[in-house]
Amino acid sequence: MDSAELARLLTPEGLRLLDSLPPYTAGGGSDQVASLRRAGHPAELVAAVLTQARLREKARAKFGEFAERMLFTPAGLEQATRLRVAALHAGRFRDAGAQRVADLGCGLGSDALAVAALGIGVLAVERDEVTAAVATYNLAAFPDAEVVLGSAEQQPLDGVDAVYLDPARRTTGTGQTSRLTRPDDYTPSIDFAFGLAERLPTGVKLGPGFDRSLIPTGAEAQWVSVEGQLVEMGLWFGSLARDGIRRSALVLSRDGAAELSAPADSPDAEVRSLGDYLHEPDGAVIRARLIGELAERAGAGMLSEGIAYLTSDAPLASPFATSFRILERLPASEPALKRALRERGVGTLEIKKRGTDVDPAALRKRLGLRGNRTATLVLTRVAGAHEALLVERVTQ
Missing domain, CATH: 1.10.10 (Arc Repressor Mutant, subunit A)
Known part of the structure; x- marks a missing residue:
C-alpha cells in the first residue's frame, strides 16, 4: 500500500x-x-x-472480529502481535503501574491498542508515513493514544514511565518485504532497546529464534506459542519482569493459557531407556530450555542426549507437550523400513524427526506407500542410535 x-x-x-x-x-x-x-x-x-x-x-487469525474495523498493510500484518498476546503484554504494564507507555516502532498499533484499552496513555511512534496513518486510524477510538510520525531513537520520552519496542525485523516497506537475519539490522537497534531498558521499565518483542547469547542477564525472557505455533520471544526489564523468573514458556491454546517458568535454563534430564510413550515438548518449552523442568514434573527422561524428545512409561497430560504411544520399533534402514510399512498397509504417513538428517517429504516419496492405513513415524535417536518409531497420538 x-x-x-x-x-x-x-x-x-x-x-x-x-x-x-x-x-x-x-x-x-x-x-x-x-x-x-x-x-x-x-x-x-x-x-x-x-x-x-x-x-x-x-488478519482474522490474529485479531478475530476486531479485524473488521481495522486497517492493515501487508508488512505490518506480518509482524503485528496477535491481539491475544498483545493483551498479555498490556497486562504487564498495568501490573507495573505504568501511566503512559511509549510504543516505539508501533507498526499497525496492535500492542498500543491493547495498552490503551486498559486505560493507559500511549505514545505510539512510527517512522513510516503510511504505517503511521494506519496506526492512527486503528487507535482513533482511544483519546489517550497519540500517534507520532518519527524515529524511535529521536523521540523525546518526557512523561513516559515505561517503553515497549517491536523492532522491525523486515526490510523497509509496506508491501512485500524480506526478513532481516542480523539483529544489528533491526530498527530500532537492539543496542538502543537494551540501552532504554537500563533506565526505564522496558518490553522488547523479538523473533523466537533470537540469539540467546545476546539476552541481557537481568531480563526475563518469555517464549510464546499460540495453537502450537511459536510466535515470539519477549524480553522484559525492570518492574515489567517478574521476581525470580528469567525463563518462561507461555502456551496459548483454545483451552486457555499455561506457563512453565524457572529462574534460569533448566539442565536436561537424564537419558533413560525407551518407555511406552514418547513426548514432544512445545516449541516454547524447547526454546526456553525448560525441557528438564518439564521432564521433572512428568517423571520422564531424555530419549537421547541433545534430542528434544522425552520418554516415560505413562502418558503425559500436559499443555506443554504432545504425547505419543509407541506402537513398534521399525527398522531404521530405508529399504527395510519401506518393506515394514508396506506389510502394515500404511498409505498415509506423517513423519516427525529430530536428530537425523532426513527430508520427510523426499523420504515419503521414496517409500512408495500403498495401503489404507494412516500412521505417524518418528525418526530420531534413542540412546545415540538411529531409530524409527511407529507411534500414535494420545488424545487428552
Whole structure:
C-alpha cells in the first residue's frame, strides 16, 4: 500500500465501500471487481478496498472480529502481535503501574491498542508515513493514544514511565518485504532497546529464534506459542519482569493459557531407556530450555542426549507437550523400513524427526506407500542410535 492508495481508502466513500463488502473469499476477486466497477466506483478505489478486504480476512487469525474495523498493510500484518498476546503484554504494564507507555516502532498499533484499552496513555511512534496513518486510524477510538510520525531513537520520552519496542525485523516497506537475519539490522537497534531498558521499565518483542547469547542477564525472557505455533520471544526489564523468573514458556491454546517458568535454563534430564510413550515438548518449552523442568514434573527422561524428545512409561497430560504411544520399533534402514510399512498397509504417513538428517517429504516419496492405513513415524535417536518409531497420538 502506498500513500496514494491509502488516501483513496481514507475517504468517506472508500471506508463506506470497504465496510459494505461481504467477507473476502479467495477466487471471488474478479467478480467483485466487475460488480464494483459496474456500480460506478473508480478502478483505483476498487483495487484499494479489495486489497484491504483481503488483508482483513487474513488478519482474522490474529485479531478475530476486531479485524473488521481495522486497517492493515501487508508488512505490518506480518509482524503485528496477535491481539491475544498483545493483551498479555498490556497486562504487564498495568501490573507495573505504568501511566503512559511509549510504543516505539508501533507498526499497525496492535500492542498500543491493547495498552490503551486498559486505560493507559500511549505514545505510539512510527517512522513510516503510511504505517503511521494506519496506526492512527486503528487507535482513533482511544483519546489517550497519540500517534507520532518519527524515529524511535529521536523521540523525546518526557512523561513516559515505561517503553515497549517491536523492532522491525523486515526490510523497509509496506508491501512485500524480506526478513532481516542480523539483529544489528533491526530498527530500532537492539543496542538502543537494551540501552532504554537500563533506565526505564522496558518490553522488547523479538523473533523466537533470537540469539540467546545476546539476552541481557537481568531480563526475563518469555517464549510464546499460540495453537502450537511459536510466535515470539519477549524480553522484559525492570518492574515489567517478574521476581525470580528469567525463563518462561507461555502456551496459548483454545483451552486457555499455561506457563512453565524457572529462574534460569533448566539442565536436561537424564537419558533413560525407551518407555511406552514418547513426548514432544512445545516449541516454547524447547526454546526456553525448560525441557528438564518439564521432564521433572512428568517423571520422564531424555530419549537421547541433545534430542528434544522425552520418554516415560505413562502418558503425559500436559499443555506443554504432545504425547505419543509407541506402537513398534521399525527398522531404521530405508529399504527395510519401506518393506515394514508396506506389510502394515500404511498409505498415509506423517513423519516427525529430530536428530537425523532426513527430508520427510523426499523420504515419503521414496517409500512408495500403498495401503489404507494412516500412521505417524518418528525418526530420531534413542540412546545415540538411529531409530524409527511407529507411534500414535494420545488424545487428552
